Amino acid sequence: MTDHLTSLQYTAQHEWLEITDDIATIGITDYAAEQLGDVVYVDLPDVGSMLTMGEAIGEIESTKSVSDLYAPVAGEVIEVNEEVDANPDLVNSSPFEDGWLIKVRVTDVAAGLLDRDAYLAMTGSGS
Amino acid sequence: MTNSTSDSMDGADAGAEADGGAPRETPLRAEHEALGAAFTDFGGWWMPVRYTSDRAEHTAVREAAGLFDISHMGEIFVRGPQAGEYLDFALAGRLSAVKVGRAKYTMLLAPDGGILDDLVVYRLGEREFLVIANAANRETVATELTARADGFDVTVTDASDGYALLALQGPRAVTILDEVVADGTISGLGMPLAEVKNYAWTDANFTPGDVVVESRATTDRNLTPGEPGVDNRAKTDHNLTPGDSGVGGGGSAGGDAPAGSGSGTTPLLLARTGYTGEDGFELYVAAEHAPELWRALLAAGESHGLVPAGLAARDTLRLEAGMPLYGHELSRDIVPAQAGLGRIIPADKRGFIGEPALEPRPQAPVLVGLVAEGRRAGRAGYAVHQGDRVVGEITSGALSPTLGHPIALAYVDRAVAEDPDTDLSIDVRGTSIRARLTTPPFYRRTS
Numbered sequence: 424m425t426d427h428l429t430s431l432q433y434t435a436q437h438e439w440l441e442i443t444d445d446i447a448t449i450g451i452t453d454y455a456a457e458q459l460g461d462v463v464y465v466d467l468p469d470v471g472s473m474l475t476m477g478e479a480i481g482e483i484e485s486t487k488s489v490s491d492l493y494a495p496v497a498g499e500v501i502e503v504n505e506e507v508d509a510n511p512d513l514v515n516s517s518p519f520e521d522g523w524l525i526k527v528r529v530t531d532v533a534a535g536l537l538d539r540d541a542y543l544a545m546t547g548s549g550s
Numbered sequence: 551m552t553n554s555t556s557d558s559m560d561g562a563d564a565g566a567e568a569d570g571g572a573p574r575e576t577p578l579r580a581e582h583e584a585l586g587a588a589f590t591d592f593g594g595w596w597m598p599v600r601y602t603s604d605r606a607e608h609t610a611v612r613e614a615a616g617l618f619d620i621s622h623m624g625e626i627f628v629r630g631p632q633a634g635e636y637l638d639f640a641l642a643g644r645l646s647a648v649k650v651g652r653a654k655y656t657m658l659l660a661p662d663g664g665i666l667d668d669l670v671v672y673r674l675g676e677r678e679f680l681v682i683a684n685a686a687n688r689e690t691v692a693t694e695l696t697a698r699a700d701g702f703d704v705t706v707t708d709a710s711d712g713y714a715l716l717a718l719q720g721p722r723a724v725t726i727l728d729e730v731v732a733d734g735t736i737s738g739l740g741m742p743l744a745e746v747k748n749y750a751w752t753d754a755n756f757t758p759g760d761v762v763v764e765s766r767a768t769t770d771r772n773l774t775p776g777e778p779g780v781d782n783r784a785k786t787d788h789n790l791t792p793g794d795s796g797v798g799g800g801g802s803a804g805g806d807a808p809a810g811s812g813s814g815t816t817p818l819l820l821a822r823t824g825y826t827g828e829d830g831f832e833l834y835v836a837a838e839h840a841p842e843l844w845r846a847l848l849a850a851g852e853s854h855g856l857v858p859a860g861l862a863a864r865d866t867l868r869l870e871a872g873m874p875l876y877g878h879e880l881s882r883d884i885v886p887a888q889a890g891l892g893r894i895i896p897a898d899k900r901g902f903i904g905e906p907a908l909e910p911r912p913q914a915p916v917l918v919g920l921v922a923e924g925r926r927a928g929r930a931g932y933a934v935h936q937g938d939r940v941v942g943e944i945t946s947g948a949l950s951p952t953l954g955h956p957i958a959l960a961y962v963d964r965a966v967a968e969d970p971d972t973d974l975s976i977d978v979r980g981t982s983i984r985a986r987l988t989t990p991p992f993y994r995r996t997s
Contacts, residue, residue, distance in 0.1 A: 460599070463949045482979070484927065
């Protein structure tokens with residue numbers, strides 16, 4: 424698990440990316456899930472939609488708040504996590520595994536992605 | 551991911567953002583941290599928003615019990631021979647008619663009838679009342695009550711810093727309290743727990759178990775009811791009266807903190823009140839003894855499903871129960887009748903501050919309940935539509951944890967509110983969600 428988290432890249436908006444070849448799997452971090460509280464609804468882009476980097480592509484609603492999800496990559500959505508639609512609490516219980524959100528065939532990736540240590544430093548979580 | 555709408559009860563800050571500096575802390579902050587709580591600034595206070603999961607804490611209160619730290623609430627004493635008639639003048643309700651031992655929900659109104667705060671007032675004695683104010687409005691309430699006392703033989707004392715307030719809420723609250731009574735942790739009850747009616751209170755003593763408590767001077771104003779030699783006043787009154795400054799000690803700015811009624815015990819006011827729609831109690835105790843009481847209750851309740859519960863759960867619980875939150879449903883620009891609370895002012899009452907609240911306001915929007923399907927909730931500030939027309943605005947909304955569908959409180963045009971068949975929709979960030987009018991509460995307990 425620790426190795427897995429170290430292999431991921433992170434954004435300042437609390438998303439994680441796992442990029443293998445040209446496919447990025449994207450989710451939100453445990454820190455973000457904790458800050459949100461219980462996630463009750465996840466609105467994700469449709470399969471086949473084209474993402475523009477930095478645009479709002481979905482929403483994550485918790486009991487107490489609504490947060491926008493921004494595209495950290497450009498490209499085509501090739502898969503969305505249907506399980507999360509049925510069980511939004513997966514985002515809380517397994518943010519890095521079963522709670523992943525979308526897979527994108529990327530044409531471009533945001534500059535300035537963080538590694539695990541930099542992300543932890545940013546959130547003040549220590550390492 | 552960035553937060554676009556945070557509903558985290560920040561509307562209550564609309565009252566008075568206390569100092570503008572660092573938020574204040576309750577005496578239980580270390581307890582909350584040890585339990586892994588996430589915190590939020592609420593009304594100028596650094597409060598636990600959740601410990602584990604909002605929904606789990608919410609469900610625990612509905613099905614078993616939850617323990618809340620609500621020490622941010624303000625405690626203001628009103629004492630004097632004219633206390634009753636003074637409060638009739640200063641507040642919306644007729645407090646002089648409240649019997650000793652009972653409590654009443656009421657409001658502090660501005661001269662034009664607008665709501666400055668909603669309050670629970672306990673009658674502690676013939677000449678003594680305890681006014682509970684919302685955290686963000688505490689200064690406003692204390693200031694107004696003091697100003698309005700001019701010409702009355704009363705004293706107004708803001709004792710908030712000396713007190714902690716714990717709320718034990720849920721169907722198993724009585725069972726849990728019975729255990730701490732049975733083992734002597736709480737003693738000296740003025741009446742058996744089961745006989746404490748809704749919106750009533752009784753005296754008790756708390757014996758902190760796991761710390762050595764300084765021996766305290768017993769004064770004649772702090773006798774336990776039933777003790778030999780008590781005077782008439784002590785027989786009918788509570789034992790939560792202030793001690794000399796230095797006796798109550800512990801963090802009290804005004805010296806108006808509860809004093810011990812004997813060696814090793816500290817007075818407790820046990821009230822059958824709450825803000826969750828469930829049975830339960832609120833326990834007022836000297837701030838310095840709050841951690842021991844918190845631990846004693848959690849320990850006794852563990853086997854009954856008691857969990858510590860944060861403000862997120864408190865907010866969804868009160869919303870399901872249709873209870874208003876100051877800064878959301880209630881504000882300076884709203885009169886009680888608009889919020890469906892016209893009954894808090896007796897129809898024949900005259901000669902009090904805020905009397906214009908009684909005037910009919912046919913043009914003013916009124917508070918309604920909205921229910922929708924699906925999982926996307928309308929939230930505070932979202933527009934309510936009838937066709938293409940905006941007819942109102944949501945003041946609180948959430949996916950109801952108990953009911954499983956979205957619920958909201960909203961102010962809408964009166965004509966809309968009076969047509970039960972009207973077809974409404976909520977603009978959820980550009981998506982139109984159909985909604986149906988209903989009369990709160992959304993949830994009502996069955997027993």
